[in-house]
Amino acid sequence: MKKMSSFDRMVINMSHAERMCLYDKLSASISSEEQSIAPPSESKEDYVNQDLQTKLKSESSFFRFILFFRSLFSGIDVSNLYNNMLVNRIAKKIEKTNSELLIYKKGMVGSFFYEQLRILKNASDFFKPAIDLYEEEPGRFYVFLSSLVIPDYYEHMEREIDPFLLGDDKEPKSETRLSLLRRMEEVFQILTSAQRNTLYKSVINIDWLRQFVRLPFERMLARFLPVVGGGYAAQLELISSDLSQFCRILCNAKNLTTEVLQALCLFSTQSQLDQPQIDVETVVAEYVTRSLSQISIIKKFLKAIPLRQLARVAFKSANWTPSQPEGSEDWFVKYKTEWRKLFDERWNSWLKAKNRQIVEKKVFTMLKTTKLPELPFQPWDNGWSNLKFPRTEAMGFLYGFFTTLFEDINKLLKILVVDGNFKQRENRIELTESFNGFSRLAGDVDSFAHSLSPEGKIGQFFANVDEKDDRSIKAHARLESALQSAYSEASVLSMRFKQISESIVNVLSGVLSETKIGKYDTINNIAAIGGHLNQQYRQQLAEVRDTLNDALNCLKELEVVDI
Numbered sequence: 001m002k003k004m005s006s007f008d009r010m011v012i013n014m015s016h017a018e019r020m021c022l023y024d025k026l027s028a029s030i031s032s033e034e035q036s037i038a039p040p041s042e043s044k045e046d047y048v049n050q051d052l053q054t055k056l057k058s059e060s061s062f063f064r065f066i067l068f069f070r071s072l073f074s075g076i077d078v079s080n081l082y083n084n085m086l087v088n089r090i091a092k093k094i095e096k097t098n099s100e101l102l103i104y105k106k107g108m109v110g111s112f113f114y115e116q117l118r119i120l121k122n123a124s125d126f127f128k129p130a131i132d133l134y135e136e137e138p139g140r141f142y143v144f145l146s147s148l149v150i151p152d153y154y155e156h157m158e159r160e161i162d163p164f165l166l167g168d169d170k171e172p173k174s175e176t177r178l179s180l181l182r183r184m185e186e187v188f189q190i191l192t193s194a195q196r197n198t199l200y201k202s203v204i205n206i207d208w209l210r211q212f213v214r215l216p217f218e219r220m221l222a223r224f225l226p227v228v229g230g231g232y233a234a235q236l237e238l239i240s241s242d243l244s245q246f247c248r249i250l251c252n253a254k255n256l257t258t259e260v261l262q263a264l265c266l267f268s269t270q271s272q273l274d275q276p277q278i279d280v281e282t283v284v285a286e287y288v289t290r291s292l293s294q295i296s297i298i299k300k301f302l303k304a305i306p307l308r309q310l311a312r313v314a315f316k317s318a319n320w321t322p323s324q325p326e327g328s329e330d331w332f333v334k335y336k337t338e339w340r341k342l343f344d345e346r347w348n349s350w351l352k353a354k355n356r357q358i359v360e361k362k363v364f365t366m367l368k369t370t371k372l373p374e375l376p377f378q379p380w381d382n383g384w385s386n387l388k389f390p391r392t393e394a395m396g397f398l399y400g401f402f403t404t405l406f407e408d409i410n411k412l413l414k415i416l417v418v419d420g421n422f423k424q425r426e427n428r429i430e431l432t433e434s435f436n437g438f439s440r441l442a443g444d445v446d447s448f449a450h451s452l453s454p455e456g457k458i459g460q461f462f463a464n465v466d467e468k469d470d471r472s473i474k475a476h477a478r479l480e481s482a483l484q485s486a487y488s489e490a491s492v493l494s495m496r497f498k499q500i501s502e503s504i505v506n507v508l509s510g511v512l513s514e515t516k517i518g519k520y521d522t523i524n525n526i527a528a529i530g531g532h533l534n535q536q537y538r539q540q541l542a543e544v545r546d547t548l549n550d551a552l553n554c555l556k557e558l559e560v561v562d563i
Helices: 005-012 016-029 053-056 061-074 080-097 112-137 139-151 151-161 174-189 193-213 217-222 236-249 258-268 279-306 307-314 329-369 392-403 406-419 425-451 457-468 472-510 529-560
Strands: 232-235
Touching: 016 193, 053 080, 061 080, 061 151, 080 174, 112 139, 112 193, 112 217, 112 232, 112 258, 139 193, 139 329, 151 174, 151 329, 193 236, 193 258, 193 307, 193 329, 217 236, 232 236, 236 279, 236 307, 258 392, 279 425, 329 392, 329 529, 392 406, 392 425, 392 472, 392 529, 406 425, 406 529, 425 457, 425 472, 457 472, 472 529
Parallel strands: none
Antiparallel strands: none
């Protein structure tokens, strides 16, 4: 059996080999420094991560005496006084560096912060479409990411659980499915700590970017109001809550590696990847280049805005430290769950392929051919319109049935219609109506096939468009409308075939049975019909019944395949 599209194509519309080749090219052209968003480290003077009492002990004896003396007269605790002094020192340093960043006496941040925030928002907006898709299917993204960061493990998993690799003789039984699922769990167990940590680092990176994109840019920008003389300013107290969120993310920035950037690009453009005019390498290279520009914007913001120091001023706490970003503790659960979903999709594709294989064998045997019959004319297959007729194989089968089997079947049924002495009058009426309907259907199927020819109503329509070389959207829409009309007609023909075939099968089952089957009974002259060839004729009727029953099932299966 022909192998269907691999797990790669299910996860994203690009093969693993293509991905890795692209990844190698990108990695060779990008430095690790370009991918890093590490915030500037604090100076020794600004670095306060210890208890204030401990830090106070490192100050000179004279300074501590002055501080103690001031505490006595002010009634303020020494620690609080020391904290206030440090906060003032931080604020003055910020003001001295950039007077448009902080106006400490007024408790405001100024235009410089506002403009830098607007620029930073542009970087967030760039990544937003890809992050939106990531949030819709994080598990699928993790699986795709694993194909880049731990490719050997990914390929091993794919080989071990792909039912298409089992061989043509393997039957789709429940035991087979359970065996593959058990094997999946075994492969999960052999994921090494190093492999898991490698993937987890990339997961943390993409999740950091998700949290960056979801920062409340709009809300914080809305806090800024125009000021006299131009520019914008906001009360530090009003933005303190949002500032805390920005610090939590930006002061704990992660690296956006080549794997993450490539995965984001391919994941967000996967619907375009199968278009022949798309140069995937160019698309990804351009996306990564633009991504690196956004990373540069983030780095410039962190260099220009001392976020942690601003927050210490806002919260009046010299040793304030931002909390860590949210973790992705459930990432591996989502990763495993997605592999299970992909397996289910792959298993269902295999079941369809196996069913198709069975149907094809039945059709080959029935019509004495080595390939599925086709409609003689398929005007939609013109190489440019990218249109498909969703009943191609089903109607091809019907056309093949009526051009190869119908005449012989019709002759045998006619004998029963004319000479059969039915015990049940209703059975005779039903057979006669179905027999006549079968003849009309044969003509209608032939007419349908002719309508697709260059002289037919639909085929001529396509031919005219081709002749005029009209590639407009309007022409494409007209062709779609013509195919929809053909589809509706084909659906009616298919329904009629099913109804007629089922009716004839029921009547023949009653005729050939020794006992009555529901409302269907035999004929009085069952032992005489066909004359001296009675036994042969009865055998032929049984073959007609079985052939029509098989044809009915084949048509249903082919319609499912066509969808």
